[in-house]
Amino acid sequence: MAPLNTHILNSGSSRAGNDEGNFSLRDMLHLLRDHIWTLLAFVAIATTLATAYAFFSAPTYSADVVVRVDPPTPPDQNALGISRQDGTAQQQPGTQATAAEISLMQSRSVLDPVIRQFQFDVEVVPHAFPILGRFAEQLAYPGRPSKPWFGLSSFAWGGERLVIPSLNVPAFLEEKPLELIALDNGRYELRAPNGDLLLRGETGKPATSLDGLSITVKELIARPGTQFTVTHRNTLDAIDALRRQLKIAEVTKDTGIVQISFASKDRGLTADVANAVAQQYIASAVSSRQLNDTKTLEFIQGELPRLKRDLTNAEQALSDYQSSTETMRPTTEAQSYLQGSIELQQRTSALQLQRTQAASIFTPNSQQIKTIDAQLAQLADAKRAFDSRFVSMPTSERRNAELTRDAKVAETIYLGMVSKAEELSVRRASASGGAHIVDEAMQPYRPIKPNRPLVIFAGGGLGFFIGAFFIVLRRYATTGVTDPLFVERRLDVPVLGEVLFSRQQAQLENETSVQPSRASLFGRDDGMPGLPDPHSLALDPLDAQSSSPNFATGLVREAAARILACRLPHEPSVEALREVRTQVCRDRLNKKNNIVMLTGPSPSTGKSFVAANLSILLTEVGLRILLIDADMRRGNLASFFKQSNRGGLSEVLQGKLASADAVRSVGVRGLSFISCGAYPANPSELLMMHDFKQVVDQLSERFDLVLVDSPPFLVVTDAAIMAPHAGATVLVLRSGMQSEDEISETVKKLRRAGGRLLGSVFNAIPKRASNWRSYEQAAQYTRTVNETDEV
Template identity: 40%
Template sequence: MNTPFQRPYGTPLPLEDDEFILRDLVRMVRQQLGWVIGITAVVAAVATLYAYSLPAIYAADALLQVQAKNADSNPLSRASQMMGGTSQLGTETEIEIIRSRSVLEPVVNAFRLNVSVSPVVMPYLGNLARRFAKPGEPAPAWFGMSRYAWGGEQIDLELLGVPAALEGVPLTLRALGNDSFALYDPEGMKLLSGQVGEIVDDGPLQIRIGKLVARPGTEFTVTRSNQLAAIGGLAKSLLVLEQGKQTGIVQISMESSDRVRAMQIANAVVQSYVRQNLERHQEETARTLDFLNAEVPRVRADLEKAEDALAALQQRQGAVKPTSEAQSYLAGGLELDRQIAQLNLQRTQLLQRFMPGHPQVQTIDTQLGQLRALQQKLESRFHDMPASEKAGVRMERDVKIAQEIYISLQNKTQELMINRAGMVGNVHVLDEALVPSSPVKPKRALIIAAGLILGLVLAVLTVFLRRAVFGRMHEMEEIERRLALPMFGEIPFSPAQSWLEDYSRLEATAPPELPLPVELAGAEHVPVTPERAEEWLPAATRPVLAESRPHDEAIEALCGICTQFQFTLEQMGHRVVAMVGATSGVGKSFVTSNLGTLLAKSNRRVLLIDGDLRRQRLSGYFNRAAGMGLSEMLGGRIDANQAVVPTGVSNLWIVPAGNFGATPAELLMNTRFRQALDTYARTYDLVIIDTPPVLDHNDAMAVSALAAATVMVLRTGAHTEEQIVDAVKRLKRAGGNVVGGILNTVVGDAVPQSDSLSDTLARAAGQPA
């Protein structure tokens, strides 16, 4: 049969079992709620400051409608439809044309977008200050930083010409007062100076400022960009999208911190594109007209030549009416020749744009081949016709074909001339851009919300990091689950105990005169230092809470621990118990004194031993801070029974620490201590030994090895996981039997309020509070 695995006490959870659960997160957040709130508030404040420091960005929108090209006005489009093609909107093509240099370059030149000028501002603070300034009235400099612009400055840079080496290089323009300025390179070298309204020409460097409103000393950053870079920058700031799919509706959006300028640039791009679109269509029509005007004289000459040849033939042969067979040949030949001539015209137009291998050209070539084959069949049918009649029919056919082609070219020329005069292109402006009323960027609410979320995430991560680095243990369940250390219970923080100690210190007599040499058997003279004088205060400095406030919440909790403590010890048969702490300041002596008092009140003979020979905290609770005790017994000056003194509490005795010794650890490892413990175990129902901190001294390990059981006193938030594990390991290596722990000074959500210190002092003096 498989038995469940039981982890030894003080063993941390293995990694595969250390699963994160929601309860752990809630516990950690609750324990470090101040950190969570503080970090979240700081990050949210930074996000708010960042959101309001960003300049407002406005977007001006214009709408265009792109229509399919009119096939009747374009011979090429009509030829495509005749060959089975369909008319497409081509919106994607038009969008790319809008972004092209031919459309954007006129806008760049018109608005001088290749020249940028901006005031030098203090990061974050400068943008905030500019929000409260009035345009045209420069705000005073903050903190005496006059080189920065703090709002209200205005500048109009009308001209800036630089050599190629300075293109894209930020230059510094400094206002000097009295409408004068100076221009500096990035190294601070002065390039030129001048007055507002005048053109300053210094060879390849030219500048003209139309308006300058700024405090003397205010600096601006001016840059002349490369023309290609300026066009690319405009293209990036433009958003061109088709509304829907195959709708032909195109939206052009321009973003800028100046909403009026955004509207003007958006409309300028629209007008530039419409003008370019119209010019493209007019150019196409002009090329067709040039081709037709060049063909008309040649076709007219061919017509005149055919007419003269027919007239000469008729004059020689006389007026002879063609036979029915000749008429049939003439009609069929005319129709074939007309179609062939029309296809040849279209092929000539296509070859002006495409290569002979283009699919449209090859389609026309295929149709021409089919028509010529039909023409050859027709010629073969009328091969036996008399030569004279056949010659007349051919000449008459040539005249009619030439007449049709000439009239068709004349009509087409007139039609294209009329179309060019009234051409509007296939692009129409539906909505012009207007001045936007509200900014589209930044999304301040979104930035602040993101800051709150980021702050909360960072706060939680900080909680995890603090736990990983410091790892303070705060709750009994956490200690039991992570370290498998059984806990007898937890003791809430007692304000009454703290205030009683404060009151007792006020009423305590002065410590003995220092230095106080102490003579111990086999030990050196050890003076009591001023830093340790407090430990020599008489009994009133540390009253036992179980006696003065028996109904305090901490004593109520100790009563429950006392019951479980007795049950555990009775089951194991232990008589000698060592109370240990991982570090100092955990309240171990407080727990020992009050626990011993409660056990004594339950009709048990209890002996307390102050094994902390270095600080003797436990002795101070029972007015035994000075005198003979454990040190003298271990030094052989008194026996075990002589070291025991009453505490004033029924069934409770104490072995005080006695005077200080030079080597406490060696004294506790003395065989006399083991013999004394055996004697006490036979005399008393329970022997409780108070010890120094485990991680600070080796005394506790020596005591734990002699005790039958060891109980570890912990303080909430005072120990890391590593400290507790290290303390348990040390005790186990020394032979100690750690049976459990007690968590002290637990701060709950509702701690009963005790009397104030003034109330306590007044009551002690016999006065009303």
């Protein structure tokens, strides 16, 4: 088994008051500290990758242009410039109007000319070697192709340049990667994805093929044999890609100031594209406004003759009526009626003109026509309500007021239309489109990304969180229990001691030792070469009782020198087992007999190591100890004392040897030992057919304490047969070897068999960084004790 060494962190029932199953922040910090090197490895790897990305990824530059969007003509003002005063709110340029202009800036009508101007629908990618090609590109100068690495001349190693101002492909080659191979003297050849030759051409001259493919290469700087991937992208895909590179937003809300930003890895391209988008938007706005002005002007010019006739007729009707009635000035009541009716009539006439203009654009059932009709209906209702207030007015005065109103409204409409026509004529001739550039884009100096300090810091942070997640996930996903606290909290099994992995015991295990001989049981030397007969070393129990308890040093024979408690009695792992001894001695009065069984859920938990060292430590307090190796299948406890297995428990149960004759001395005063004997074919049957209880009861009368090292509990049934005969059972667990289910099943079967569980010893615990202070204190104290002993 693997040797184990521990410093006692906590033991016994001191943790019983803790909540079961809780994983607190403190536990998390301890867990991370215990796996600090794993965590640092994740951080180091992530930081290294982030650093490589920060320094070797192509930088991204950004340029921005500022555009002012002029306030549009309010929608409640008609072509005559007459306010409707219908209570509808005016639209402000900083709200919906600016949002609409931003949408126009991203429209296909604006971006498509930019796509064609900068050939964004043609994608050119040098065929670079993976990873190394990106690194080599960072070291090269633009326009000066680098020498090929490792003789790989078909790859681009930086400095290459290919400019294609025109590429037209048939539909079946759209979005297909074509391979362009540079030849000597500025020549090239273009191949299909399957490798078929499409055409050959020369720099500066258009080249065409029979299937409608045409290409013009303006500039080609590359070593002969260098390959490029050329793809003609679909226009819609190219526009979507350009939109993703653009960022258009209003600088300050409700100001109409819009910033257009373009980001690209080509620093010289950023400012040109940003300015081109702004200029194309303004050109589109100018064209759209001129088109609208032309249509409106044509409408006004078509209405002016009719409006002129309406004005002439209205003035003539008023003049004739006033002459016939000799009425020149209206009364006060008629003046009030005149003012109100003029206002309503002007609004009605303005809406009627708007409806006439809208009817030439929209269908009768459109929302625009329905809105105007609803407003006209509201004005008609308002006019009827207004007229009802003047029912008592004399007919002559009312008629005079109506004619005067008609004449004034006709005059206002006609003059407004004339003024509007002049305004539209002047505006149509200008180049203003309702927007202008405030600040043109300039070529950027510094890249916007990657932000190297931020990327490196974020990479380290990401590595920390990934490492922490991995450590916590492994803690819960692992099948083996590694935390003694978990055993106590979750499984309700007291931990008598926590034993760390011992390098010193490992060295003892590796020391050259003579293997025990396999001699006969009777009449011949059953010991080892150079050692006396083990049975001749047996001590009388009374002699052991009279011996001094402090004999671990100086009285150890060579046979017990491999046991850590004998060689290094003050080693921290031995101190941990002394804590177990304390718990065992404290429990002596609470159990039915003086027999203590040590077992484990599975093999290789270290129960033999614990049994051998614990037996030595129990003799230090003056107890007479009998150690029995009851594992008749794979028992090797005799090897700790350099003795043979033969002549032990199996022979006693078979009746070949008396129990008293099987008791051996191991060279330590107060300690006697019974080996497992020769491995029988039926150990379980031996335990059940022959009275194992009678054997151990007889032996226990001669000793203060009997330690029984039994087989693993879940592997064979031997331990379940022995458990009812022991006053207490100590469960030896090894860190990371047994799962929660295995430990729980062992405890359940032990209690079902009638055994009494005293507690557990948590074995082979690796040192944890979270407990380094306790380890250091224990080591310092141990050094002090050893130095005192030497003195």
